[in-house]
Amino acid sequence: MTDNSLQLTAQTLAEQVFESLQEAIVLGEFLPGEKIRESELAKRFNTSRGPLRDALRRLEARRLVTNTPNSGARVVELSTQQLIELYQVREALEGMTCRLAASHMLDDEIQELSDLLDKHQQEIKQKDGAEYLRQEGDLDFHFRIAQGSKNELLRTALCEDHYQLMRLYRYKFSNRKGRPNKALSEHRMILEAIKERDGELAELLMRRHIRNARKSFEKFINERENQFK
């Protein structure tokens, strides 16, 4: 993912607070379900409650925060079921994204995507690329495809809305055991389909890729449940 920290585009205090608070939430500084007290946070960000409430509305739009009238805001807390639903939505959106990318991605973009996968292979081999970094790189693959689709609505939905949620729950989305290598080979096949400009195949492969990730996640959940029986 391209650097989004040096966006000097925070025109207003509310936007600044939004960005900072979002980052804090996603990095786990607040626990899922934790209460967000307006005055407390306003003080932390050196602002008043107005801009802070504004920021909360924006975070609500991205589903990072849930609000209950007169009661207050909390950091979102996704159930297993909701995480599965998120996978299903991603399968649909990224499938379409990939189909469009096969048609609209520029040759340069395809080459960069190919380079990225080579880099990933190195990281997996060297075993150094810590899990965290590897995952961010994994997401990078998906975002470049969203970028390549030239559908701004899809790009926004995935890169700006879903992205943060996935980061927040990355420990749950993390690949187990042999997944990294398998995921990489799935990525390579998707890339090939895009190179061939075969949108139908590209969509099919991307959907299978996400479905596999979902199944891996469901298996993990089930195993953990059975552990206590």
Place this chain on the structure above:
Amino acid sequence: MTDNSLQLTAQTLAEQVFESLQEAIVLGEFLPGEKIRESELAKRFNTSRGPLRDALRRLEARRLVTNTPNSGARVVELSTQQLIELYQVREALEGMTCRLAASHMLDDEIQELSDLLDKHQQEIKQKDGAEYLRQEGDLDFHFRIAQGSKNELLRTALCEDHYQLMRLYRYKFSNRKGRPNKALSEHRMILEAIKERDGELAELLMRRHIRNARKSFEKFINERENQFK
């Protein structure tokens, strides 16, 4: 769509304003691209700028309003390209929705869906059901399927986010010439696939249905453009 006007669930002033303003925008009381002046509207809704700004943020989340810092809010104005993008997103989301509905829709819900299509057939025959009503009914079909998917994330995305945008641009989404009858027969085929619990087919048919609507729209646009050459 089931009646959403008698939601007495507007706990706060900001929510009330949000609902009222959304309805006003969708019903065309404000033109696309029109400037929204905070104080002016605050007066209209008998409130102060605080709750009104809150409402604007919510409308922004649903893409009914665009905001430019320090400059102000405007009613959204979708280009032809953006409308096409919207169709593409719908194709992906509703396709998945339909696949899930084939698995999870209750028998009762399927029966009601069947009844709805019979009603639509009557309305088309009698030529009385004004275009506006017919279209709302058309959307109703899609929402019931979203409801039937039992995926709350998908249902919200479609019924709450996309729904209002489609209503706002309904005159552009409206079916030309023979589309109503064709659309109805497409709906019937989708229903059959759901009855058979054939998720794969249901998805395929729904995607084709939305693709057809998009093509009809694109054709209309092209014809209108060539008219001026």
Place this chain on the structure above:
DNA sequence: TTTTTACAAATTGTCAACAATAATTGATAT
């Protein structure tokens, strides 16, 4: 001991005034 009620404290919702920014107007120069 548990439940209920009344009160107190904390928190969110709303408002109106003030500050900062953008849009407008009109004068001046080219």
Place this chain on the structure above:
DNA sequence: ATATCAATTATTGTTGACAATTTGTAAAAA
């Protein structure tokens, strides 16, 4: 006439105070 700049006006951004609501606490009742 057109473009440029400065001053004015209008509009948005921000703040702190107040109102309404919820939450927490402790006494009273079961």
